[in-house]
Amino acid sequence: MIQLIATDMDGTLLNDQKKVSTENIKAIKAAQNEGIEVVVATGRSKEEAQEPLDEAGLTCPIISINGAETWDAAGNVADVKPLPYEEAMKAMKLLREHAIYFELYLQSGTYSESKEQAMDVIVQLMESIKGAVGTQIEMQRMANKRIQNGSISFVDQFETVLTDSSDAILKLLAFSTNLVILDQVEEELKENPYLAVTASARGNLEINAIDAQKGIALQAYAKQAGIPMESVMALGDNLNDLSMMKVAGYPVAMGNAAYEVKQLCTYQTDTNDEHGVANAIYTYTNLKKA
Structure with a gap:
């Protein structure tokens, strides 16, 4: 039952x-x-x-x-x-080395370093879920809504919001259309016993603490x-x-x-x-x- x-x-x-x-x-x-x-x-x-x-x-x-x-x-x-701080820094360094766009989830909110990339990757994510979900205009509208409703905040560098040790790091959400590179990075991240690495769609990685x-x-x-x-x-x-x-x-x-x-x-x-x-x-x- x-x-x-x-x-x-x-x-x-x-x-x-x-x-x-x-x-x-x-x-x-x-x-x-x-x-x-x-x-x-x-x-x-x-x-x-x-x-x-x-x-x-x-x-x-x-x-x-x-x-x-x-x-x-x-x-x-x-x-x-939360993600252990040092492990989060290692993961961020690896993503940056491979020019993979990612967002930072803290207890205080979700952050991005690029509004343009945030728009592009959400459209790509929607497309990846079922080939082509709706029209391009509709996908752009949904991506715009995410930005305009305050779900995501923009900063020049993530380091500016990582100064408060009480504001826990909860997740890194990464996106890339280069699936070969993304798969390579995923395998390297999975070697870290402190990280849980999953995906919610093809073309993204979700990096959390192992627990x-x-x-x-x-x-x-x-x-x-x-x-x-x-x-x-x-x-x-x-x-x-x-x-x-x-x-x-x-x-x-x-x-x-x-x-x-x-x-x-x-x-x-x-x-x-x-x-x-x-x-x-x-x-x-x-x-x-x-």
Whole structure:
């Protein structure tokens, strides 16, 4: 019996317009009304995750930045897993040596050294998710929204925001269209035992502390709630979801999931544009579709 549902956001809970569909909203609220806990587990920052949830009228705990932070439903931070400073500096040096654009996630916010590159890489990321998501104009609009809504701040050099030792480093998010170089850098980063290196789409790398993973955060949340992992359903589509798929009793791959996710998961649902989260909730719980 499922007592806890953990869902990724991009490519999972959100459709290709970056919205939570009406069908997904109804299913999640139906689950919550029956006492099933619903947690969002995302690579996004809490602020980036909160916007589509607020728009959908959904309230739930959030595992953000791949497990670097866990927030309760009231918006209070419950746990933080920062990157060790020296290891973050090593990773930043390696990315710079290979001219790979990256963003810096701190507890105080998300930072970039280039607005132009921030625009370009978000468009590239959207294109990489499903070949070509919408028109070029629509992708530019979505990229502009991310910048204009304050999700990301711009600085001349990251070092200017790294002077406060109490402002923990939570993640480095790197992008490159040079997949050969990116793969080489990924392999080198993975040699560092203090780092967890994953991806949320082809062409990016997400670099966290080794204990900042969705699966670890989900296990901690379930334990605190007194819910056994065999009663947990986890839904996702990409490599940064694998750690929670490995520990959940009901690992569910989206229809649009990466090959590695589908290979690992026991169960599969429809795509994120076909309300896959809602369909999984109705299929694997006792809830009746409204």
